[in-house]
Amino acid sequence: MTEKHNLISQVVLMAEKTGLADITPNVLSSGGNLIIHLAPYPIVARAATVISNEKDTEYAYKILDRELSVARHLQDKGIPVLLPTELIDAGPCDVGGTWMTFWKYVPSTPLQPLSPSEAVEMVNRLSIAMKDCSEELPMLGVWERTCQSAVKLKSHTDQRVQALLDVFLRVDEQMRLEPSRLMPCHGDAHARNLIPSTEGWLWTDFEDVSWMPAYWDLASFVGNLALFGGIQEPTFRYIVEHIDNSTDLQAFGFAITARIVMSTLGNLDFALAGHGDLKFASRQLELAGDFIHQIDLMIDGNN
Known part of the structure; x- marks a missing residue:
């Protein structure tokens, strides 16, 4: 099993412990972060693979915790933002040595380009x-x-x-x-x-x-x-x-x-x-x- 597939399996296992069942993980992106839709739930796991590997635990936790707080701040200010999920604890949490957070899944939809x-x-x-x-x-x-x-x-x-x-x-x-x-x-x-x-x-x-x-x-x-x-x-x-x-x-x-x-x-x-x-x-x-x-x-x- 590759490192990525092992991480995906650990994410699914952790999500199941929160009460979610019959999860089908769909990888949306695998660049600096591994982003996984935990279908059929409207939840996305965002695994900070690069930061977790390059930085110490405290640094990685601080970055991800701040990211969640800033998203909530912007929502309070009326800015349209992708929000942390409210269905389970949004994190940050350590899954097999990789820090991650959980966000609301919003399907991509074709929109008129912004002028x-x-x-x-x-x-x-x-x-x-x-x-x-x-x-x-x-x-x-x-x-x-x-x-x-x-x-x-x-x-x-x-x-x-x-x-x-x-x-x-x-x-x-x-x-x-x-x-x-x-x-x-x-x-x-x-x-x-x-x-x-x-x-x-x-x-x-x-x-x-x-x-x-x-x-x-x-x-x-x-x-x-x-x-x-x-x-x-x-x-x-x-x-x-x-x-x-x-x-x-x-x-x-x-x-x-x-x-x-x-x-x-x-x-x-x-x-x-x-x-x-x-x-x-x-x-x-x-x-x-x-x-x-x-x-x-x-x-x-x-x-």
Whole structure:
């Protein structure tokens, strides 16, 4: 039996001990987290396989417990979110050395794509609701993984990687200069973490909530859309056209540059370690340098 199948069996056994019966586990995703629908119940088990293997028990528990609390906070603020289940204890719980939480299962449903204005409004509402989150959030928490990836990629022979590492050093230094300017953020509010459901669009995946620079969530949402679609990508253009002063444009430019650096270095590091999509990471690397240069020109042209 493979490690994944063994974990699935343990999850089912644990769920049965709560009173659930005749469970059919359906794997929905097996990336950084193993996500399992415990059919026929409207419950999803989210097993933090990477965090559980790389970090100590206390760290993994804290991350998952905070994620549950942030989701409930956002619900209280009227933000549409995927919620922890109420049918069994949502956790966190340790199952065979892997920490996991349990969430409401909401079937994916085709929805009309969000217009640029609708998408920006959803991100902005999320960011505003995060500002008064009472949970203790890590300073630059989601960014620290980028620092780890930068160290691992330091000896990489590809000059594009080295050029991106130079940008990383510049961004990292600036990001740490004024911690008073940081604010609570979702941390990873990209488009794939906004899921279409029978209840409408729902935010999910609050594992990376952190104190981050202004516009971080907006940059996270539009970063890869603009990287692959160019600076004429509709949502990116909408954001830029509705920023009415050079200070905010510079802040947004900084955030999206940092986000592209984080995504590209992180995905490349993850893929080279055998955990991610190397083709996708390689394509990001091909595009990142020129995209960041265009962002610099855009900001310089508006100063």
